[in-house]
Amino acid sequence: MRLAARLAAAVVAIATAAAAPASPVLxxxxxxxxxxxxIDAQARGLKLPNLTALARQGAYASGVTGVLPTLTxxxxxxxxxGVSPGRHGIGNNLTYDPLVQNQIGWFWYASDIKVPTLWEAAHAAGLKTANIHxxxxxxxxxxxxxxxxxxxTGTADDRKLMAALATPGLLPPLEAQLGPYAQGIDETAEGDAVRVRYAAAILARDHPAFTTIYLAGIDHQEHHDGPGSPEANxxxxxxDALVGxxxxxxxxxxxxxxxxxxSDHGFLPVxxxxxLFRPFIGAGLITLGADGKVSGWEAEPWIAGGTAAIVLARPQDAALRAKVAGVLAAIAADPANGIAAILDEAEVRRRGGPAEASFMIAMKPGFETGHDPAAAMVTPSSYHGMHGYLPDLPEMRSTLIVAGPALARHGDLGVIDMRSIAPSLARILGAKLPSAELPPTF
Structure with a gap:
């Protein structure tokens, strides 16, 4: 009888979800x-009336398990x-640049995404879309x-770049109404406030059915002062006021x-x-020129905060792969280096990690991958907070709160997989995203 009741409830839930009306999404x-x-705002002394109200009105996850690596x-x-980095093609914040020729280039360009996006799905469903940052x-x-x-560079030329890359005709009337748009390099709460004004104006004027907006201020402060610090709080x-x-x-x-x-990831103090460059230089896998810059490489870490992908110049070279495996084993054997695990290529693929990685190094909490190849092996960290660690860590779980008329579930959703969010939003929009790796959750 209990099984029959559960089956009946499942059928009702599926029918309710299928019958739910489409809704615009922000x-x-x-x-x-x-x-x-x-979730624990009051206990932590945080006043978040807008976020807590949304959670009460709709549904929320007790945690969202992210992807490898847990980077922005x-x-x-x-x-x-709705797919993992190994499929969508964005395996880091920075592009892989072993000779440092790309001037610290990030994965800015959507042409690098190898699968359909929610923007495309909504557009194909005849919906108007907008994006801010x-x-x-x-x-x-x-x-x-x-x-x-x-x-x-953060200089005035960046404004010209933004004007050239924004949708033609979108920026000038908004700047005339609202003042200068925030520089892309500005990750402060003040920059977020400018972007919120622009988003509010677009929503009021154009009523897009699907709008995305990204705010960076929390991450910026947690890196600088650490998660849970008074400054971050x-x-x-x-x-929260900007969300309101x-x-x-x-x-x-x-x-x-x-x-x-x-949100995209959690945070840990560091x-x-x-x-990690030092042992690769010592093994002759990275060579430096007279200027101290990388002049050649056979294998090099692609650092990602709490992890690093190891990319081989010749992935099919068994001797090179064996040499790198030996270097990694030696690094991991010293507890002072803070290595939690070395993942081989098969494990990286199983976890949906970057397609370029032949290995991945996972750091222990409190340790991050350093940026300076000339530094000592272990030094005091440049940040006070970091992410990028394995998504298995509960501290890396991210946030989901959703409120609106088309939800299939309400209240505490428990711990969900990040890959289920895009198909859930596609369902709410009345759009289709068949490439997603998981079914809808809410």
């Missing part, structure tokens, strides 16, 4: 927001596609009004809109930088 990303900061760009591409969004297909995320409270502005603008423009708030 997708807000708050980089680095940990789920406990909303891979995670945001999963959030907008979402990672990997330059020239994104399916975006009708696009203010993509990009920067180079102050930015979280300020960001967005929600008010969206609901005024479209009363039936669904609000989805997500104390040690580990120079």
């Amino acid at each position: 997708l807000i990303s708050l980089d680095g927001l940990r789920p406990g900061e909303v 760009y891979p995670s945001h591409t999963t959030l907008i596609t 979402w990672p990997v969004s330059v020239a994104a297909r399916g975006v009708d009004e696009n203010l993509p995320q990009i920067w180079r 102050a930015v979280i409270e300020r960001t 502005e967005l929600v008010a603008a969206a609901r005024k423009a479209m009363p039936d809109i669904t609000i989805a708030v997500v 104390a040690h930088d580990v120079n």
